[in-house]
Amino acid sequence: MNQVAVYVxxxxxxxxxxxxVLLSExxxxxxxxxxxxxxxxxxxxxxxxxxxxAFSAPTPDELKFLNENERRGGVRLACFAxxxxxxxxxxxxxxxxxxILSQTGTAVxxxxxxxxxxxxxxxxxxxxxxxxxLYRFLDGELLCVRSGMNAQRGFGADVISRINYCNENGxxxxxxxxxxxxxxxxxxxxxxxxxxxxxxxxxxxxxxTTMLHLLTGLDPYGIAVYPFTPVSLFGNELKPGFxxxxxxxxxxxxxxxxxYVGGDITCSILASGMTGQKxxxxxxxxxxxxxxxxxxxxxxxxxxxxxxxxxxxxxxMGMTAVDGAVSKVWEENGEVRYSVLGEDVPTGICGSGIxxxxxxxxxxxxxxxxxxxxxxxxxxARYGTEFGGFPALKIGDSGVLITQQDIRKLxxxxxxxxxxISTLLHESxxxxxxxxxxxxxxxxxxxxxxxxxxxxxxxxxxxxxxVRSIGNGAGxxxxxxxxxxxxxxxEKAVREAAQEVNLSSNPVFMDHYVEQMMF
Numbered sequence: 451m452n453q454v455a456v457y458v459x460x461x462x463x464x465x466x467x468x469x470x471v472l473l474s475e476x477x478x479x480x481x482x483x484x485x486x487x488x489x490x491x492x493x494x495x496x497x498x499x500x501x502x503x504a505f506s507a508p509t510p511d512e513l514k515f516l517n518e519n520e521r522r523g524g525v526r527l528a529c530f531a532x533x534x535x536x537x538x539x540x541x542x543x544x545x546x547x548x549x550i551l552s553q554t555g556t557a558v559x560x561x562x563x564x565x566x567x568x569x570x571x572x573x574x575x576x577x578x579x580x581x582x583x584l585y586r587f588l589d590g591e592l593l594c595v596r597s598g599m600n601a602q603r604g605f606g607a608d609v610i611s612r613i614n615y616c617n618e619n620g621x622x623x624x625x626x627x628x629x630x631x632x633x634x635x636x637x638x639x640x641x642x643x644x645x646x647x648x649x650x651x652x653x654x655x656x657x658x659t660t661m662l663h664l665l666t667g668l669d670p671y672g673i674a675v676y677p678f679t680p681v682s683l684f685g686n687e688l689k690p691g692f693x694x695x696x697x698x699x700x701x702x703x704x705x706x707x708x709x710y711v712g713g714d715i716t717c718s719i720l721a722s723g724m725t726g727q728k729x730x731x732x733x734x735x736x737x738x739x740x741x742x743x744x745x746x747x748x749x750x751x752x753x754x755x756x757x758x759x760x761x762x763x764x765x766x767m768g769m770t771a772v773d774g775a776v777s778k779v780w781e782e783n784g785e786v787r788y789s790v791l792g793e794d795v796p797t798g799i800c801g802s803g804i805x806x807x808x809x810x811x812x813x814x815x816x817x818x819x820x821x822x823x824x825x826x827x828x829x830x831a832r833y834g835t836e837f838g839g840f841p842a843l844k845i846g847d848s849g850v851l852i853t854q855q856d857i858r859k860l861x862x863x864x865x866x867x868x869x870x871i872s873t874l875l876h877e878s879x880x881x882x883x884x885x886x887x888x889x890x891x892x893x894x895x896x897x898x899x900x901x902x903x904x905x906x907x908x909x910x911x912x913x914x915x916x917v918r919s920i921g922n923g924a925g926x927x928x929x930x931x932x933x934x935x936x937x938x939x940x941e942k943a944v945r946e947a948a949q950e951v952n953l954s955s956n957p958v959f960m961d962h963y964v965e966q967m968m969f
Contacts, residue, residue, distance in 0.1 A: 515527060569645055570652045659706045731889065740752075764859055786844075788807075801894050
């Protein structure tokens with residue numbers, strides 16, 4: 451057996467590990483948080499950790515993801531490197547330093563709880579992040595917010611990657627990861643206000659359909675294969691004692707609309723108040739792209755395979771919104787400018803920065819309307835470069851690149867969203883000019899530049915002045931359900947009024963998808 455020391459958050463953890471075990475297997479087994487968007491398929495190059503000691507030699511496939519400084523500095527990819535003797539692994543704390551959206555908008559919630567005393571917890575279990583909100587029932591005051599990256603991210607960036615992991619390895623590891631994380635966050639929130647576990651009376655947990663399956667230990671296999679039938683659409687309570695940190699709390703899971711339109715969207719609809727308009731759209735462009743159109747007392751809902759591109763996954767230098775990520779890009783007096791989260795040294799680019807950068811380069815003519823980098827443009831000499839034998843564009847002097855492949859991935863994502871909007875309007879019979887509001891939920895929707903989104907064709911230009919951000923809509927809706935016992939009736943009414951529009955076989959979507967590919 452080999453001794454492996456893992457240094458994380460100022461602590462040293464020691465493990466006995468057999469030779470031949472992948473670093474990623476050890477980190478997953480011990481629930482040590484790290485990012486592996488492609489779920490270990492050797493395609494993303496994001497599971498970088500610093501390690502010294504006895505590891506397997508880097509293969510050519512691993513080395514192509516590492517620059518010279520990383521190779522000299524002991525950086526390895528966890529999905530490639532095998533433990534072959536005593537070694538040390540360093541997990542950087544700033545991997546957890548994500549800018550996680552915890553704001554739930556400016557709504558003032560009605561306080562009509564089931565309980566007179568004690569506390570309640572609203573939870574948003576997102577694919578990428580987890581946020582908990584602790585309220586006092588007496589007056590509905592928000593006392594504490596805790597947030598963090600989803601502990602399952604080492605099993606894949608998106609729901610399909612995690613479902614595939616479950617198919618091959620079982621779902622116990624993923625359920626244990628999220629339940630343990632929530633137990634810890636619940637305990638931290640209660641401790642922060644000096645409350646005991648017995649005083650936590652109720653928990654409401656919003657999440658997409660896959661996240662709720664993984665949380666409750668239900669097999670998510672049916673979500674990923676035709677006819678995409680989940681084991682449950684929830685809208686139910688869990689057995690008492692599900693969480694050790696809250697042994698007597700009632701735990702309620704808001705209902706989902708379909709396999710790919712989850713309880714997080716149900717909650718966002720509640721939070722938006724969109725039924726007050728004649729026609730309104732809601733978009734949640736997180737790791738999954740989900741949307742709903744309210745028209746003639748019905749909700750027309752769909753989901754698009756777009757989210758990971760908007761959150762940096764799969765992009766050559768893409769990353770989540772952590773310190774060091776280029777988050778904004780703009781043109782000023784002919785110069786490409788940028789800002790970096792944490793005012794740190796730029797190490798990559800997050801979703802909002804990618805949208806900005808592509809929009810800027812389209813306006814400068816460096817990206818043509820087909821998405822091709824135009825090497826004939828005069829300014830290409832200044833901003834153009836090469837990556838992997840193909841043209842790429844430099845974000846000013848940041849050292850961060852946008853590659854031709856990145857642009858193609860963004861095209862696929864943005865055309866799927868734009869075509870989804872067009873399809874919902876067509877299926878409902880709603881005209882664009884009838885839409886009174888476009889609600890954006892989630893972190894990406896909050897921090898994105900509407901100007902840039904319209905500039906690349908993500909949103910219709912006609913809706914530019916109608917955009918309204920609702921912050922963390924899932925968390926806000928869960929808070930409403932927690933604080934107003936009558937809100938469950940509204941939630942049920944939302945689900946009864948909703949119908950899913952299946953885009954995979956919709957000819958209107960296919961036509962618009964091709965049309966919207968252009969910039």
